[in-house]
Amino acid sequence: MGNTKKMFAQSYLDTCATESTESSDASGAFSYSTAPLDPSTDDPIVLNVFFWQVQKPDGSYGWGEFSEDKVLECIAKLNIFFNQYNIFFKYRGYDSFTTPANLPLVKYELVDTNGDGIPDTYQCVNYPGQYDPDGYGNVGRCQIGQFFNYAANIHKTPNAINIYVPYGSEFGGAARGVGSDMIILKADKLNSVTTTHEMGHALGLYHTRSKTNGCSNKEHTTRIATPPPCNQNDDYNAPCADDNVVDTAANTCYYHFDNGVGFCPYVNENCEYFGTEKDEDEVQYQIFPEDVKNAMSDAYCFDCIEDYLTPGQVRRMREKIGAYQPLINATTTVASLYEPYKGEYYVVGPLPPHYIPPHFQPGFEYRFVECRCECPEPADYNDISFYSNNNTILLQIDKNEQDYSTIVHPNHSAILIKHEIGSVFYPQARRCYDNYNRKPTDGRITRFNDNVFNTNITVTPKDSLGINNPTLINTLDPGLYKIEENYQDGSTQQTVIFKEAN
Numbered sequence: 001m002g003n004t005k006k007m008f009a010q011s012y013l014d015t016c017a018t019e020s021t022e023s024s025d026a027s028g029a030f031s032y033s034t035a036p037l038d039p040s041t042d043d044p045i046v047l048n049v050f051f052w053q054v055q056k057p058d059g060s061y062g063w064g065e066f067s068e069d070k071v072l073e074c075i076a077k078l079n080i081f082f083n084q085y086n087i088f089f090k091y092r093g094y095d096s097f098t099t100p101a102n103l104p105l106v107k108y109e110l111v112d113t114n115g116d117g118i119p120d121t122y123q124c125v126n127y128p129g130q131y132d133p134d135g136y137g138n139v140g141r142c143q144i145g146q147f148f149n150y151a152a153n154i155h156k157t158p159n160a161i162n163i164y165v166p167y168g169s170e171f172g173g174a175a176r177g178v179g180s181d182m183i184i185l186k187a188d189k190l191n192s193v194t195t196t197h198e199m200g201h202a203l204g205l206y207h208t209r210s211k212t213n214g215c216s217n218k219e220h221t222t223r224i225a226t227p228p229p230c231n232q233n234d235d236y237n238a239p240c241a242d243d244n245v246v247d248t249a250a251n252t253c254y255y256h257f258d259n260g261v262g263f264c265p266y267v268n269e270n271c272e273y274f275g276t277e278k279d280e281d282e283v284q285y286q287i288f289p290e291d292v293k294n295a296m297s298d299a300y301c302f303d304c305i306e307d308y309l310t311p312g313q314v315r316r317m318r319e320k321i322g323a324y325q326p327l328i329n330a331t332t333t334v335a336s337l338y339e340p341y342k343g344e345y346y347v348v349g350p351l352p353p354h355y356i357p358p359h360f361q362p363g364f365e366y367r368f369v370e371c372r373c374e375c376p377e378p379a380d381y382n383d384i385s386f387y388s389n390n391n392t393i394l395l396q397i398d399k400n401e402q403d404y405s406t407i408v409h410p411n412h413s414a415i416l417i418k419h420e421i422g423s424v425f426y427p428q429a430r431r432c433y434d435n436y437n438r439k440p441t442d443g444r445i446t447r448f449n450d451n452v453f454n455t456n457i458t459v460t461p462k463d464s465l466g467i468n469n470p471t472l473i474n475t476l477d478p479g480l481y482k483i484e485e486n487y488q489d490g491s492t493q494q495t496v497i498f499k500e501a502n
């Protein structure tokens, strides 16, 4: 069986519910440039993210098991996609809340609006005197604005993008507005293209078709530019019509609703647009598959929407982050990415019971590399005076690593985030942690002679002096090793090292 592609979107349960109003960009706020990212001037931008589990009024959660790993999947997803634009997300934790039991019941229902006896249009229907049993645990289409107002007052972390995670919602996801620090993403959308789409809204992107959540033919097809200022009535109005982005094609909307059923009349299974629709000036659209697949499109058919944005959209996001106060407030330092989100560094004395080592967020390619310094606590981010060797890797983590418990900072290593756009991250390793306050009593070194994990090994026992030798790793020949250390309290520590030829 092949991959069955959906011709129709399942329903409005998967579509975006972000609302925004028609308004023009502040003068001078955006460049409307479509220049690709320039690492020499487009510095890394780091945004704090905080998550909230939203429970029913009775405290239950109608979806599997909610855990920190679930929200970390979202952090990984965001970083894996947005890092190519030098945009990073710093995980700041999560909390839970139970929603009020007295929310008035409002349902999103198909209603007969033309009197022919056949329900044709979805509308919000009030049920006076009844309460919503699910509360915001399952956010309704008719509750979105009300939810954001409620959460903004009592469940919002300042200086962060807040992502609210109900177990269900009558939509795929929603940002509070275009440019916002609040997003609703239900549990099963946390690691999906909806994540990209709603973060795109939060960072200032409109739908490619319209400033609102409806359809619009106001953006004109032509891409033959005329000088600014842009006017809606100009032939060339791409910088100021609909999404205000020049390198996304004008389109009316790909997704249509007919008697409550959603479909894409002019998109085929290859995500090719084959319609003959025209803009308001009667000029036929020029739409390419990339436009249909754009993360901010509404082609909710054939799984067309992808993790894809144009250079112009990337420019707009980066400029919005630098100009919109809630996003400026949510911005943090690159150094924060080198701080653990959980656990602590051992400094001195016996290891505390239930000790949790320092954990780092997923979504990056990490290399924890050999380092040496007087660093019983990790060196400051800005202190790069220590010795380190990128060719000796104590721990390597792929950006797609799914066992988050393995992403810990090993002793005697510094953190290398292998992000090679610009030189802020790579090749400088940071925060050498080289602690000898808890000395192993003895140990052994196992060399894998074929440089793979098999039984062709050479084992060298080490006494106290040998295992505590600060240049132990340095003295090893290139190859694959396992170092085992035994401690007085009966605990052991294993480190796998791959040492490349210099």
Ligand SMILES: [Zn+2]
Pocket: 016, 017, 018, 197, 201, 207
């Ligand atoms: Zn949207």
